[in-house]
Amino acid sequence: MENEQIKQAGLKVTAPRIKILGILERSGKRHMSAEDVYKELLSQDEEIGLATVYRVLTQFEGAGLVCRRHFESGQSVFELNNGEHHDHLVCIKCGAIVEFLDPTIETRQKRIAAEHHFKIEDHSLVVYGLCPNCQGTR
Amino acid sequence: MENEQIKQAGLKVTAPRIKILGILERSGKRHMSAEDVYKELLSQDEEIGLATVYRVLTQFEGAGLVCRRHFESGQSVFELNNGEHHDHLVCIKCGAIVEFLDPTIETRQKRIAAEHHFKIEDHSLVVYGLCPNCQGTR
DNA sequence: TGGAAAACTGAAAATCTTTCGCATCTTGTC
DNA sequence: GACAAGATGCGAAAGATTTTCAGTTTTCCA
Structure with missing residues (x-):
């Protein structure tokens, strides 16, 4: 489950990271902006700041867990890295x-x-x- | 020369537009950010605001004179449109x-x-x- | 298990790029 | 040359993302 992936990424296993990874895996949307993730957290009554969402997503990116995309919309979107480039x-x-x-x-x-x-x-x-x-x- | 292109784009021929188009044509760099253009203007002692640079580049884009690109750097870069997509x-x-x-x-x-x-x-x-x-x- | 070091966190402030509001100035036209 | 439409410059504002800082949590090893 999530804990393993986070640990293997060399990151400490913390509540925000588990929650965020869980959302990416189970939200049903492959592509989410930091804002989307943040809203989802809010709707689950989580006390996680937007800054943390950005930090965590950036760390996940560095660890190869997610990919960041910069389409022409002004916002970046993140997607779980399923290994295959596309x-x-x-x-x-x-x-x-x-x-x-x-x-x-x-x-x-x-x-x-x-x-x-x-x-x-x-x-x-x-x-x-x-x-x-x-x-x-x- | 520049004046014609601007006129044909349906825009009034003004000093900022002539200068900016001239810079794009003669700066030697195919790809420039708004900031690059602005700095070049400053170095030529032109009294043109950054907001105007953005406005003019956006108009040029709408008129098809330049293309805006969004590489992964956070800044947009503009290049003269030479007709051919690439x-x-x-x-x-x-x-x-x-x-x-x-x-x-x-x-x-x-x-x-x-x-x-x-x-x-x-x-x-x-x-x-x-x-x-x-x-x-x- | 206890405790310290290292890493992490939320909130607010700071950055960075780009756009807007508005009073003032230019251009193109008659 | 006079006028209306359109442009400009400036500062303020907006939107996305990052940094700062002080307090908290995890990890790790004795």
Whole structure:
């Protein structure tokens, strides 16, 4: 359970960390902003400050438990790291997010980086558009 | 020259706009943050406020003269729009930026969006890594 | 198990980037 | 040249995230 993951990340096992990890695992939403997590905590009557939410999420990121994404919305969103890298399709109207993985694109990226003699550390591909539900509505 | 572009964008031709567009065209840097542009203006003893820089860049963006990018640095960077869409390779150490265009990736993106019934509006692909110069140094 | 060191926490204050409000000044037009 | 619409500059404000600080909790080992 959560305690193990936190311990293995080299962090002390504290109430805020357990709660936050639990929310990420069970909230039903893959992508949450710090604010979302904070609101969820409030709705569970937890006494955890927003600063702690940011601190904990940043530590989780450093430990590889979660990934931080910076879509164009001004806020960062966090998602549990399930080991597999993937890219995103984001609806610019309702904010819906679909994850996808495309080996062809990954391969091309590697080739392009190699052509420019870059050593890849990470990458981010986000396609913005209208999801099926939002195309009719205007 | 600049005046024409500004006029064609449907904006009044004013000193701040001419200066800012000139800086984007002649600063030698393809990618500049609002702050970069502002500093450049200051170094030229121009009396232009930072708020105006943001306003003008936003208008230029709306007019299609420049593109705004949101790399993971917390700041937006602006680049002159040369008509052709392209993606970026960013050095996480020195900040160097290389632009590239890969038709295969573009095609795959369209296909993926179609598979998910998304209507693409825009997309952003950024590969982060170490440029040739920064790989030796640590 | 006891207790100290190290790490953690909440709340408020501080930062940073970007935008807004508004009085004042310019531009484009007649 | 006079006017209305549109721009500008400045300071204040906003929104997201980080830092500070003093008090609390965990961990770890005797």
